[in-house]
Amino acid sequence: MFCIKNATIHDGKEHVFKKDILIDGHTIVSVSEHIDTESEYFDAQGMHVFPGFIDPMSNWGILGPGREIRGNAEDNDEHTHVCTPEMNIIYAFNGRGIRIQQLGAFGITAVGVAPSNNNLFGGMMGVFDVDGINPFKMCIKEKAGLKACVTSDVTKFWGAKNMMPSTHMGIFQMFSEQLRNAKEYDSSKGRDPKKEAIREMLDKKMPLFVVAKKPMEVHSLLHILKDYDVDLVLASGFGLQDCEEEILEYRPAIISSVRVDGFNTDAADGDNEFLYQLYKKGIQVSLASNVDGRMCSREEMLWNGIDMYKACHDSEAVITMMTFNNAKALGVDDVTGSIEEGKRADLVIYSDHPLKTYKAEVLLTLSNGKAVYRKGDEMKCFI
């Protein structure tokens, strides 16, 4: 048993209160006032406790060139076919590849991991712990979403091989054809793993995550999806102000990513104020460190939160976007994403509110009840 006492708790669902948190093993067993316990405790007087942040669409834990010596691709990038929906990210996830990044130093306790942006359908995403070695033990949810990408990442990659899709016409023709074929798929007439994977998504066994960076891509995507009832998560958040009407009609969840990379010209159209308005209109908006398949730093998830806070000055809404809404998008809100009894003990204790002041530092991060970071433990060096 472990108790966090006198904490200012931000529960991830926009509530802030002062209570104690009792943790038994992996689980939060009580959130209440004045928990009387003999157990080990952490006095969090004057500190702020948040649900661990969830980076929803990352490539943390993925190895490949730049990260290991041999091979021709990142391990989440099976670019031998433009549609690889049957690929399962769990086989590319390496525990040591993520634990070394010590994401807990910035309050991240779980990550969604996705296939790359090169394929139209990249494969199935998973949700993982940030600390551990065995991917199967670290996996919080397998097949958490089907990842697709309709950006120029796809047209540039396949266009360079003189293969379709080299234009957005190609992207959306192929996209709608894949959906149509999967809809008509009958496994008794022969196994087709590609169709089967997309069919699982159409049968709502998992949501569809689509990276779309430009308004034209969102228009086309929503135009095609009008004929389908899918749980859609739209990843990007760039230029969405031009698609307000369709978004309010289709009501996808939205994941927005940080604008750190100055060479990402699409991101220049990001509008956090608009995303916040969507949030207030009940659209499930959440934040990611990036959705570009770019290698990014562990700070960027929080930086994106700070950017959103600058735009809306609603710190609790932003915390929700970094925690509970990401858990919902990934379908793990029953086990994590908020500080509630019965949930995994995924939480971070900051000395101050990190969305408001740079003085805020992480004192302790728990992932599944385990201390994955304490102040002073910071890993600085890879080798």
Place this chain on the structure above:
Amino acid sequence: MLHLKNAKVYTMSDAHVIDHCDILIENGKIKEVGRSLHSKDAEIIDVSGKIIIPGIVDAHSHVGTFNVTTNDQNANDLTGPNSSQLDIYYGIDPDSKSFKDCCRDGITTSIIAPGSGNAICGLVLAMKSAGKTYDQRIVKRPCALKAAMGVNPKGVYGPRDQLPVSRLGISQLFIDYFENVKEYMKKKEEAKGDPEKMPPYNEGYEHGQWVLERKIPLKVHAYQHDMMSLLRWKEEYGFDLTLDHAFGASDFYDEIAASGADVIWGPLSGPLFGGEGCKVDPECVIELDKRGVTCAIMTDGPVLHPYLIITQAGEVVRHGGDVESVLKMITLNPAKIARADDRIGSIEAGKDADLVVFDKTPALDTDAKVEMTMIDGEIVYQSK
């Protein structure tokens, strides 16, 4: 005349932070700084409750040399690993949109260098983000000779199987260059002005001569142990040196502090992985600053958006840096590094009126917003 009234001013001078401070501005220069100043016929701007810092100076940037929309670039001339004869002056588009972004985010001066594709890259200049003409915007030209150790030149010439494929080759390029420059200087001296005896004019060596004569520093892309190689050559050839990027500087506090080199840290935007950037230690500037090293923080623009110079400064504060010292790393210290601190970098009488007005304290309050940016006394950005 302009009269800014009643702000909290981080002067970056010996006056430190002055509450309820006024600033008088005339002809693009700061005329007076202090409490309850009197002015006659001045236009008064009420900045009560605001925070004013000197215009931010980005110590290492490539803005204006990359067009991020078209992917055009004028920063790297990758036709040979030694392009010491080149001058970034001819590679900058002064009308680039990046400069407007700089004004919006409070960067008033950028030290703009060629990219790191070559081992010896070319001349560097410092220029303002706005002004009447290109030449009038230049604060210092040249302000350094840019060079690069490590992975960039390797990445360019390695696949071509040309020198340098490795750090061995890069180091030899540095040594050969400075030996040749020494030789060139010796021949010039021996010629005693006799045009017959003069060595053939070599622009690259001329630029190297400025470095060896310490008229400009060598500005080097360097990580980890590459910094130690540079300190050896600094000692051997007697040049001034800035260590740019400087990831891993925390392994070499004693050596760097003893060397007199300046440190320009950043940009903070990558994971922990193998290779030269594998040690990510933004807090190194806190310790180096305490030991008297002139430290600055960079965006490497347009790699990072200009506002991320403040975010990175904030991360240094998060690691325990004191706000005033950290703000100095994006104002006065880079001005010193550009050797332009006679004009920019602090809020003092006689200096250029380059100021940024915030509603809160930058690098401390995450939501501190630039309300106004002023360059040479002209308002170049005002928030809505």
